[in-house]
Amino acid sequence: KLPPGPFNLPVIGCLHMLGSLPHISLHKLSQKYGDVMYLKLGTRSTVIISSGRAAREIVKLHNLKFASKVPLISGKYFGNDYSGIAFSQYTPEVKFYRKIINTHLLSPTKLKIYDGIRHEEQRRLARSLSDERGNPVLLRQKLHNMNMNVITYMLFGKRFCGHYNNTVNVDGFVQVIVDILRLAGVFNVSDYIPGIRWLDVQGLEKQYKHLMDRVNRHLLSILQDRRVNPPVFTSEEPIAFIDVLISMEEKLSDITIISLLLDLLLGAVDTSALLLEWAMAELFRHPVELSRAQIQIDAVVGKEKLVDESDILKLPYIDAIVKETMRLRSVAPLSLPKQVQGGPIKLSGYTIPNGTTIYINSYSIGIDERFWKDPLEFQPQRFFDLPDVDVFGHNFNFLPFGTGRRVCPGAKLGFDAVQIGLATLVQGFDWKLDAPGNMNMDQTFGLVCHKSQPLVAIPVPRLDSHIY
Numbered sequence: 001k002l003p004p005g006p007f008n009l010p011v012i013g014c015l016h017m018l019g020s021l022p023h024i025s026l027h028k029l030s031q032k033y034g035d036v037m038y039l040k041l042g043t044r045s046t047v048i049i050s051s052g053r054a055a056r057e058i059v060k061l062h063n064l065k066f067a068s069k070v071p072l073i074s075g076k077y078f079g080n081d082y083s084g085i086a087f088s089q090y091t092p093e094v095k096f097y098r099k100i101i102n103t104h105l106l107s108p109t110k111l112k113i114y115d116g117i118r119h120e121e122q123r124r125l126a127r128s129l130s131d132e133r134g135n136p137v138l139l140r141q142k143l144h145n146m147n148m149n150v151i152t153y154m155l156f157g158k159r160f161c162g163h164y165n166n167t168v169n170v171d172g173f174v175q176v177i178v179d180i181l182r183l184a185g186v187f188n189v190s191d192y193i194p195g196i197r198w199l200d201v202q203g204l205e206k207q208y209k210h211l212m213d214r215v216n217r218h219l220l221s222i223l224q225d226r227r228v229n230p231p232v233f234t235s236e237e238p239i240a241f242i243d244v245l246i247s248m249e250e251k252l253s254d255i256t257i258i259s260l261l262l263d264l265l266l267g268a269v270d271t272s273a274l275l276l277e278w279a280m281a282e283l284f285r286h287p288v289e290l291s292r293a294q295i296q297i298d299a300v301v302g303k304e305k306l307v308d309e310s311d312i313l314k315l316p317y318i319d320a321i322v323k324e325t326m327r328l329r330s331v332a333p334l335s336l337p338k339q340v341q342g343g344p345i346k347l348s349g350y351t352i353p354n355g356t357t358i359y360i361n362s363y364s365i366g367i368d369e370r371f372w373k374d375p376l377e378f379q380p381q382r383f384f385d386l387p388d389v390d391v392f393g394h395n396f397n398f399l400p401f402g403t404g405r406r407v408c409p410g411a412k413l414g415f416d417a418v419q420i421g422l423a424t425l426v427q428g429f430d431w432k433l434d435a436p437g438n439m440n441m442d443q444t445f446g447l448v449c450h451k452s453q454p455l456v457a458i459p460v461p462r463l464d465s466h467i468y
């Protein structure tokens with residue numbers, strides 16, 4: 001017994017219904033057909049999960065059978081033949097790679113070691129905005145650079161973006177990362193109608209290949225250079241993650257090493273920057289919330305120093321604004337699809353056959369009115385009444401970082417980056433809009449959904465200049 005769903009056309013199934021914002025189209029369909037909905041995307045049997053209850057059921061009862069990603073064509077390129085983690089099935093190797101990352105890069109102890117670099121990047125951001133006082137600033141670019149520098153320092157022991165005022169990023173590397181994420185989010189018709197793959201009707205494979213040639217060349221040359229010129233380890237400098245990977249080279253091929261590095265760059269650079277941009281856009285539309293947040297920061301931190309990570313626990317308003325932004329502006333609403341493996345599963349009374357593609361729509365879950373009151377309103381205070389709702393995949397009514405075995409390994413780093421970034425922008429500056437009026441909140445779909453019109457705003461420093 002399959003779950004209910006819309007009528008499937010021959011060959012294309014329901015592909016034509018996805019439109020330019022598939023998470024919203026699928027949400028609308030789920031309101032008609034239910035939280036567990038069956039449809040065909042091309043020839044691919046697909047189930048869409050649109051409620052926390054059903055997400056909980058699949059993770060609690062079928063964690064292992066629901067842990068593999070669908071081997072998409074984009075993943076073949078961007079994952080170098082599925083040799084990293086983000087695009088791969090759930091194999092013992094992937095389990096091992098996740099463990100290496102969790103232990104040697106993203107454990108609480110390791111993250112603590114990088115406090116200093118995060119703080120320095122936050123300061124650089126504040127200083128560069130203060131230098132540009134009174135001028136319109138393209139916020140997204142600065143936020144990308146900040147995130148890029150933090151993650152490249154953790155991965156390679158050096159910052160990639162040297163000057164915040166310089167509009168050219170090193171080798172356009174940020175742009176390549178962003179382009180990969182945009183392309184990885186495009187539904188490639190050949191994944192769903194394999195018979196026409198040779199035509200590459202959307203011209204996607206050509207673009208995947210072009211981007212990956214660049215990325216692989218770049219990462220491989222960093223890796224080779226690192227081998228030829230190994231760093232001198234000192235007690236002050238933390239060991240970069242690339243050196244940890246090199247030290248495991250009997251177990252990790254070069255291709256695996258660069259694929260893991262790429263997975264981490266893809267995960268870290270765009271997500272937090274775009275969330276922060278959405279959060280600022282929401283605050284510009286809700287100036288009362290902005291001034292409440294400012295009042296709280298002034299009361300807790302004062303104006304004699306820049307807010308730092310140790311203050312964040314005392315700033316529940318910032319915490320609530322970030323969560324509310326993640327709920328309403330889910331940046332990775334469908335993430336990469338999973339595939340049932342190891343036999344059929346029972347879900348909500350239906351039988352889902354082995355091999356079925358599964359999407360959890362975290363956008364639907366975030367605006368489910370059975371759990372969220374006035375779900376389309378931006379109301380950060382709602383989180384004061386929901387102290388147990390965390391973001392890390394344990395509360396199934398709120399899954400901004402996914403859930404289960406493939407939950408985002410960088411969730412803590414990403415969440416903290418958005419919190420401290422937001423607190424800095426709110427404490428450090430009053431903001432004017434370059435083009436006042438109704439803010440355009442249109443979004444563009446991708447693996448990471450972003451604001452279609454980048455936010456341009458004018459920072460007006462609120463603190464004495466020596467503080468920045």
Ligand code: HEM
Nearest residue numbers: 085086267268271272332335400401402403406408410414
């Ligand atoms: C606010 C920022 C972030 C958001 C919203 C976010 C969101 C997500 C989501 C929704 C997934 C898919 C989970 C699933 O399939 O169930 C994911 C996976 C992943 N994320 Fe993040 N992420 C963020 C930050 C980061 C950071 C900072 C890193 C790395 C340092 C990272 C690395 C990854 C990786 C490697 C995966 C793939 C995991 C796997 O396939 O096993 N993410 N992320």
